[in-house]
Amino acid sequence: MKTIPVLDLRYKPHLPERTDYGIAIIGCGGIVNYAHLPAYRAHGLHVAGCYDIDAQAARRTAEAHGIARVYNSLDELLADPAVAICDIAVPAWNQRAIAERAVAAGKHVLCQKPLSEDLADAAAIVAAARHAGRKAAVNQQMRWSAGIAAAKDLISRGFIGQPTDAQIQVSTRTPWHMWPWLQVHPRLEVMYHSIHYLDSLRYLFGDPAWVTSRHTKYPGQQERAETRTITVLDYDSGLQALVAVNHNDSSGDTYATFRFLGTDGVIKGSIGLLYNYPHGRPDTLQCRSNVQAPEIWFDVALEGLWVPDAFIGPMASLMEAIQSDGMPLTDVNDNLGTLRLVHASYRSAAEYRSVRLEEVVA
Numbered sequence: 001m002k003t004i005p006v007l008d009l010r011y012k013p014h015l016p017e018r019t020d021y022g023i024a025i026i027g028c029g030g031i032v033n034y035a036h037l038p039a040y041r042a043h044g045l046h047v048a049g050c051y052d053i054d055a056q057a058a059r060r061t062a063e064a065h066g067i068a069r070v071y072n073s074l075d076e077l078l079a080d081p082a083v084a085i086c087d088i089a090v091p092a093w094n095q096r097a098i099a100e101r102a103v104a105a106g107k108h109v110l111c112q113k114p115l116s117e118d119l120a121d122a123a124a125i126v127a128a129a130r131h132a133g134r135k136a137a138v139n140q141q142m143r144w145s146a147g148i149a150a151a152k153d154l155i156s157r158g159f160i161g162q163p164t165d166a167q168i169q170v171s172t173r174t175p176w177h178m179w180p181w182l183q184v185h186p187r188l189e190v191m192y193h194s195i196h197y198l199d200s201l202r203y204l205f206g207d208p209a210w211v212t213s214r215h216t217k218y219p220g221q222q223e224r225a226e227t228r229t230i231t232v233l234d235y236d237s238g239l240q241a242l243v244a245v246n247h248n249d250s251s252g253d254t255y256a257t258f259r260f261l262g263t264d265g266v267i268k269g270s271i272g273l274l275y276n277y278p279h280g281r282p283d284t285l286q287c288r289s290n291v292q293a294p295e296i297w298f299d300v301a302l303e304g305l306w307v308p309d310a311f312i313g314p315m316a317s318l319m320e321a322i323q324s325d326g327m328p329l330t331d332v333n334d335n336l337g338t339l340r341l342v343h344a345s346y347r348s349a350a351e352y353r354s355v356r357l358e359e360v361v362a
């Protein structure tokens with residue numbers, strides 16, 4: 001009888017030895033309440049306090065999550081010696097000023113994505129953190145979503161051989177009204193959504209040489225900017241990646257899938273979060289390797305949701321970097337690469353041409 005090999009996938013977020021750092025939340029809006037804080041509570045992290053320019057939002061958040069201290073100002077928060085890490089979740093255009101003050105006050109920072117909409121501002125955050133000798137990471141938590149983390153593990157182990165084709169295809173109906181400020185924003189889909197896919201592709205395959213994008217809207221849409229985009233990444237190795245996203249699908253036949261093909265095998269699966277946002281379902285994954293386990297299709301039951309479970313990943317990685325004096329996986333400097341891809345996509349779409357990534361400098 002043929003024995004089916006066990007696929008021992010390593011995809012769950014790893015917590016470092018020390019996790020008792022005091023965390024202060026800056027910006028107590030939607031994502032903090034339904035993602036950051038539930039993930040931290042599930043892993044017993046210590047949230048020392050929270051602050052928001054909207055004092056009511058800070059008080060509501062403190063009450064809902066049992067946070068002991070509400071700060072009256074950013075200065076008060078930064079002066080608190082119990083705070084080691086500032087977890088910033090404010091609109092991107094307010095992030096630089098807060099991050100610069102936080103690292104100057106000796107705090108490590110976890111920033112939200114996008115690190116900034118402006119490359120020079122993002123580079124300034126990197127420089128400020130380096131100058132202050134503090135660790136700074138970005139909340140690109142899709143890298144820790146089960147499907148992407150499992151794919152990373154398989155690809156690193158040579159399961160599919162040399163990657164040749166990558167596709168992330170999403171056709172869904174996104175409730176943009178949950179973010180009224182995004183509805184009126186001049187840049188939408190790539191800057192605020194596909195940025196996760198571009199960051200995940202960089203994590204799996206590195207930086208492409210060329211970026212080609214087309215952006216469009218949907219008839220009668222309320223949002224000001226693009227809600228449908230197609231981006232093609234060409235790599236020097238010959239790898240081609242496609243990110244195709246439509247946020248206006250009311251067909252009842254929506255999907256959110258990934259497929260990574262290599263010379264020796266394939267990995268494919270679904271992004272569970274987008275099947276019923278923001279509740280979601282677990283990611284799925286099937287894979288096959290012609291060399292490591294010929295003719296066997298593995299159908300893996302993955303655990304954990306992108307929201308909130310993956311949100312422990314960036315914070316855990318930041319804590320690991322603090323205690324090992326290493327680099328968080330989504331270090332701000334690495335994130336400049338993701339932002340360059342985002343900007344290359346907008347340039348390509350605006351100028352109706354392919355853009356060499358090296359054209360876009362921070």
Ligand SMILES: NC(=O)c1ccc[n+]([C@@H]2O[C@H](COP(=O)([O-])OP(=O)(O)OC[C@H]3O[C@@H](n4cnc5c(N)ncnc54)[C@H](O)[C@@H]3O)[C@@H](O)[C@H]2O)c1
Nearest residue numbers: 027028029030031052053054057089090091092094112113
């Ligand atoms: N990583 C992800 O998957 C993910 C998902 C959703 C949102 N986000 C990002 O998180 C950030 C916040 O998004 P949200 O949906 O929670 O928005 P939100 O509008 O619900 O909350 C933002 C909060 O920040 C506060 N704020 C604004 N400026 C501030 C300042 N200078 N100091 C203190 N507080 C300030 C606001 O009062 C508000 O309470 C955005 O940058 C967004 O892109 C990331």
